[in-house]
Amino acid sequence: MKKIKIVTDSSAQLTIDEINKYDIHIVPLSITFSDKTYTDGVDISREDFVKKMLSADELPKTSQPSIGLFEDVFKDLASDGSHILGIFLTQSLSGTISAAKQAADLLNLGDNITIIDSGLTDRALGLQVLAAAKDLIAGKNLQEIKLHIETIKKNQHLEMMVSNLDNLIKGGRLGSISGKIATLLNIKLVLQMTDGKLSVYKKGRGKKFFKDFEERVLADIEANKNQISEVGISYVDTPDIAAEIAERIHLINSDINVLSNITSPIISSHAGSGAIAIIYYTE
Numbered sequence: 001m002k003k004i005k006i007v008t009d010s011s012a013q014l015t016i017d018e019i020n021k022y023d024i025h026i027v028p029l030s031i032t033f034s035d036k037t038y039t040d041g042v043d044i045s046r047e048d049f050v051k052k053m054l055s056a057d058e059l060p061k062t063s064q065p066s067i068g069l070f071e072d073v074f075k076d077l078a079s080d081g082s083h084i085l086g087i088f089l090t091q092s093l094s095g096t097i098s099a100a101k102q103a104a105d106l107l108n109l110g111d112n113i114t115i116i117d118s119g120l121t122d123r124a125l126g127l128q129v130l131a132a133a134k135d136l137i138a139g140k141n142l143q144e145i146k147l148h149i150e151t152i153k154k155n156q157h158l159e160m161m162v163s164n165l166d167n168l169i170k171g172g173r174l175g176s177i178s179g180k181i182a183t184l185l186n187i188k189l190v191l192q193m194t195d196g197k198l199s200v201y202k203k204g205r206g207k208k209f210f211k212d213f214e215e216r217v218l219a220d221i222e223a224n225k226n227q228i229s230e231v232g233i234s235y236v237d238t239p240d241i242a243a244e245i246a247e248r249i250h251l252i253n254s255d256i257n258v259l260s261n262i263t264s265p266i267i268s269s270h271a272g273s274g275a276i277a278i279i280y281y282t283e
Contacts, residue, residue: 003082004142006133007073009065009096010040011089011264013123013232013279014130022133027073029096030063031265046262050237053265054273059167062266064096070103074113083142084113087129087149089121090196094266114142116149119196122263123232123279124158156281157220158193159201161213163274165189217278218248224282225253232279234263236271245278 007025008014014024028040031049033056038044040062044052053060077084084104088097097117104113118125128149135145162168165187190202190213204212221228231249233242242260249258262268263277271277 003080004085004136004145005077005082006129006136007077007084007086008125008129009088009094011094011096011121011125011266012129013126013234013259013261013263015259015261018126018130022130022137024129024133025073025077027065027070027096027100029065029094029264029266031269032061032063034058040265044265046264046268049265050262050268053268054237060265060269062094062269064094064099067099067103067106070100071107074103074107074109078107078109078112082112084109085132085142085145086113086115087118087125087132088115089125089266090119090193091117092196092198093121114146116146117196118149119153120156120158120193120279122158122234122267122277123259123261124156124193124281126232127156127230127279127281128152152281155283156279157217158277158279159213159217160191160193160271160275160277161210162189162191162271163210164272167270167272214245218245218252221249221256221280222252225256227282228253228256228280229283230280231256231258233258233260233276234267234279235260235276236263236268237273238276242276245276 007027010026010028028042031038031040033052074084086100088100091097100115118128131148131152132145135148186205187203188205188209189200191198192201233245235242246258246260249256
């Protein structure tokens with residue numbers, strides 16, 4: 001059977017140990033502040049990005065990997081005749097997957113590459129990538145891996161609390177009128193992501209609204225605690241809150257593996273200070 005190599009983008013929430021253990025190849029996005037452009041995970045860490053973002057006068061811009069960069073990565077991975085399996089963040093948030101497809105076409109990779117839109121990002125994308133890597137070790141073929149990923153996609157949950165709408169407004173994600181109202185009323189949003197689309201689930205104000213969000217998601221995790229093996233908690237600048245949620249999940253079921261980590265620049269730049277997401281899927 002032809003060897004399969006897995007590649008994803010730097011928005012995926014994966015640990016260094018996971019990347020090394022499963023030989024996952026990462027194609028980085030780039031971030032531009034007014035004074036300089038950085039390569040995600042190469043010359044700027046997630047922590048340093050958030051510090052720089054919170055002190056910047058203007059919202060940083062994130063850019064998908066170039067077609068040329070994808071060409072270089074794909075050419076290298078396919079040089080020994082391997083099949084490339086690329087799983088990337090959803091098309092609705094970035095043109096990354098489009099750039100990957102264009103690079104594959106330019107290289108005439110044809111049937112030697114499979115590109116999948118995860119429909120999500122962050123740890124949701126990471127969990128799809130990890131599932132594919134573990135399936136490879138278990139000896140599953142490409143079709144079986146693709147079916148497994150599709151099953152995961154149908155059962156994944158990604159919910160995010162956005163506490164400060166400044167970045168959403170600056171980035172044009174909210175109209176100017178609704179943005180002014182939201183700022184005036186100190187509105188918080190709960191966002192959900194399904195079928196590759198980000199939507200507003202609820203609007204509210206105050207600490208109780210955040211508590212209700214937390215309790216509702218944890219109640220769902222408890223109701224499905226025997227069908228959930230992994231939970232991701234991704235945040236911008238609230239590690240203490242993330243740690244508290246992680247501890248509560250461990251109390252629900254100590255066998256659930258919880259990864260609590262700072263999110264990627266593409267999410268931080270849009271979600272802003274105080275944002276936090278809880279991500280999992282049922283098996």
